[in-house]
Amino acid sequence: MTTRKTGRDALAQARRVVVKLGTNALTHATGRFHRHHFEALARELLALGASRELVIVSSGAIALGVERLGLPARPKDIPGKQACAAVGQSRLMRAWEEALAPRVVAQVLLTHSDVQDRRRYLNARHALERLIAHGVVPVINENDTVSVDEIKFGDNDTLAGLVAGLVSADVLVILSDVDGLYDADPRKHAGARRIPLVEQVTPAMLRAAGGSGSAVGTGGMSTKLRAAARVTELGLRCVIAEGHRAGALTALFEGADLGTVFEPTSSPRDARAAWIAHALKPKGALVVDDGARVAVLERKKSLLPSGVREVRGSFSHGDPVDVCAADGRAFARGLVAYAADDLRRIAGLKTSQIEGVLGWRGLDEAVHRDDLVVLE
DSSP: OOOOHHHHHHTTOOOOOEEOOOOHHHHHHSSSSSSHHHHHHHHHHHHTSSSEEEEEEEHHHHHHHHHHHHHHSSSHHHHHHHHHHHHHHHHHHHHHHTTTTTOEEEEEEEHHHOOOOHHHHHHHHHOOOOOOOHOEEEEEEEETTTTOOOHHHHHEEEEEEEHHHHHTTTTEEESSSSSSSSSSSTTTTOOOOOOOSSOOOOOHHHHOOOOOSSSSSOHHHHHHHHHHHHHHTTEEEEEESSSTTTEEEHHTTTOOOOOOOOOOOSSOOOHHIIIIIOOOOOSSSEEHHHHHHHHHHHHHHBBBBBGGGEEOOOOOOEEEEEOOTTSSEEEEEESSSSHHHHHHHHTTTGGGGGHHHHOOOOOOOOOOOOEEEEOO
């Protein structure tokens, strides 16, 4: 019987790899594009992609736009970031095309709305699968030029996690300015120790993670951990490693003790459950009583209108909503069976009373268990 490879031994067997390069991995400390380092990374990626299917999630468009426009710092406002992205994205793709030659590369720009809608999610998946089948290296970035607060991913760690799920990768590698996850912030604590292997991302880990370590990038260790949690829930492996270390990517796939490897969960979510949990942005929230919370979490039941105590936000039938405990903490997410105004009218009522109040009756459930996913 063949023993399933785990940890670093499994990386050598990975056939499809998503590599995420953050702004910090592609620029100097000043935020200027680090061309020598970029080209060295590209050579490693070429070698990695010689025997594997490769997808790249690349930051850097805004930073390159800042550089080209001669701005003193990255803009803080959305229009300023959009303008820099518009200038920098073509420069970023030209750099990738030249550095990865003779491989063919394809630019793919995504916004959150591209994965919020199930049909568009599948369209993106099919397009990426076809590119990979043709031997093309997709280079993916958030479409910063048109993204606004309502639709933006906000960081490419989140985007990379969604892309890894989209293409059913074997492993996601997040190249960072820190060599993996530590038991304390290595920038502040000299004795901080790297954690080489994580079996499961816990809420305590997420609470302990800090923010962005750079004025140039947007993602911190918290976003990387959340991306790792999403990927491992799909049954995929994730690695966080240092992007500035020469040869680190090559050494990682040769079994070197670098970075932090996050093992896949033993019971991965199916694609639809993962889409509900991670690709959708909630349009509102339902605050439920303790009985409903226990029914959803422990008994795996649907959420009935009788358990709803408060309806927050404005949403329509079929929209994603968070399901929250009395303290406001979201513990589940699902597709709601009633619009917000209708649900406010039937909240706390038995299913037998729905038709008498609304004049019609849809589902007995506020959120059916098939459309409901526990978040933790």
